[in-house]
Amino acid sequence: MGRIWIVALMAVLALGGEDLKVKITEDLPYVDVEVNGKIVRIQRIQDTNHKLRNSYIRTSRPAPPFYVQRFQPVEGVETIGELELLDFLQKKVNLDEGLLIDARMPQWFKQGTIPGAVNIPFSLFYSNRYTDRILSHLGVKIENGKRDFSNATELVIFDNGPWCQQAVREIKNLVQLGYPKEKIHYYRGGMQYWQILGLTTLKPE
């Protein structure tokens, strides 16, 4: 995992966007996002011989719980890919109009996440003690125990990938609490697809 970051960092230091060999799309070499007062550049690993060496090279995990998730596990919640996520980072997250949520348990999150993501573990929404406190930071107004979702923040939620159920559980919990489905997007590829494409990951401080 460490090697990936070093490679990504070296690539950022060595190359400007125009010089990148491996761009995200023809017109998009990279995307910048603000993380803790610093600008982090998301781009692809430039070494075309690079291979993953972390646990995301695994094809199979014990099931249960690691069953493959449906493409659209919750009706009404849109499933998105990497480009839509990057677009969301640029147009929503950077302008505080949306939140990218890593729904995994903190020990996963600490090993590396998508730059710009905030960790809200799926299991938190099983606890009444924390639910409303978190919702109040997602644009939900809570008055006299009633939740008003009319100004709820737009969310993109992800986890380890299509074999992981943490994001789906979080989405289901949020929908059950009344969060508008149209305000939630599911990045099904998760950390596995993100890293398979050589996109920058970040170890939270």
Place this chain on the structure above:
Amino acid sequence: MRKIVVALIMGGLLAWGMSDKELAININLAGKQRMLTQRMAKDLLMVVAGIKSQEAKEDLRSSMELFDRTIKGLMQGDKGLGLVASKEQNVQEQLKKVYSLWLPFKERVERILSGNYSKEDVAYIKEHDLKLLEEMNRAVGFLVESGKASKAQKAQAINLAGKERMLTQRIAKDLLLLHLDPNSKEAKADLQESMALFERILKGLQHGDKELGLAPTQAPWIVAELQRAQEMWEEFKARVQKAKSKEDLAKLMEMSDALLAQMNKITKMYEAIYNRRKKIASINSIVNEFVEEKEGQKHVINLAGKQRMLTQKMSKEALLAALNQGSQQNLGQLRSDMELYDRTLQGFKKGDAELGLSATTNPEVLAAIQQVEQLWNPFKEHVERFLAQGSVKDLGYIVAKNEELLKRSNDLVQTFKRAYPTEGLMDESRREIVDIAGRQRMLTQKMTKEKLLVMLGVNPEENKRKLQETIALFDRSLHDLIHGNQERLLAKPSNKAIIQQFRKVETLWKQLKPLYEKDQLSDAEKELLMKGNVLLLKEMDKAVVLCESATEY
């Protein structure tokens, strides 16, 4: 003007009673009021000069209404605008001062809008717009200062970017004043000062300005907008030099509005960064609290599980001491295990910071603790007497009662598990693994105790049967932990470190199992078993810790 800017930076820092988001909204809207003072004066002059007078009138009305609503909102709160009334006395006093200046100003604006106005009304606006601006600026300063130090610096970018909006309108107003009176020295000086300040702040926002309290902007999307503002500004400046006709002036008014819109966009971007940082910090703090609570619960279940093991370990140590097997060492270990069991049990009830336990208030848990105490208190007395006198009677009590204590200790583990709800299949499965692996620790001690009882000839048949059951249970559980068992919710580990640790336990177990099963042991075998048993417990404990803490099982 410069004095005001520096005062903003140097001002004392007071306690703050608003949320961070509310602070940012208040600073932004209070800052916008400064712009409105100049925009109204500019609109008025456009009406007087006959430049786009109808549009200017409409703009003047909406600026007046917005200023009026915002000043009231800043004083009393306004949900629609997202404003919360400040609790700071100096802010409130300053806002009242602004309001008392605003009322006669507003009266004149209304008269001008109705078309029924005098020269004096126009003169009043021209004379008082800067005073209104100055007092409004002071209110913004109090708002910025009343934030904490870290907030203040971040708020400064919002404040100064917002101030640029005002300057666009002030410059436009000065240009109109000069059009109406080309010889006005005051207007000329104010125009020069405003343009210089606009330029300095714009530069400071891009490259930093220590005196103004500005760090260079790093966010590329804001840098791009600042560069766009710079280009617009350069174009505006060039046109100011060449402006001669009324049409030139009308074009400059348009350009100043475009620059205002651009600076407004930039201010909102700074505000977004500020709000996002604060939002993430708040979310992180809640998540940390949640994680600490969950870790605490796991820790409690682990310690409760260890208590089960201690009941068997204490019995084993008492028997070893009675058999004269390393008596002093075993007696010493027995004392410390008794003290640990007692302290942990008290810790569950009253809390123990050193053990990482907080006092429980759950009635079901308290009842289960009481059940354990009813057995533990006399058990402890017998252990203490055994330690002091080494009497067979006390040893007999320990042997007779340890399994009942084990059962009640296990009931307490299950009560804790019920008290801390699980979060779905994954968490439930991991908890089951930790519980079963934790129980294995107890079984290592239980089977050793049973072996010793057989060796001592205490109820040999019954203890032999029990020993076989314990061996079988240890065997089966170790197999399920290594290979997984869906029915028992035990996932097969895929984590290399966990697999290796279980294999280590398995290897050790393969060496010890025949010794537990053998009827007669030589002295060397007895020693091997006693040493091996301690090692087995140690390695099993390592496996429990790994099962509990590994990211991926």
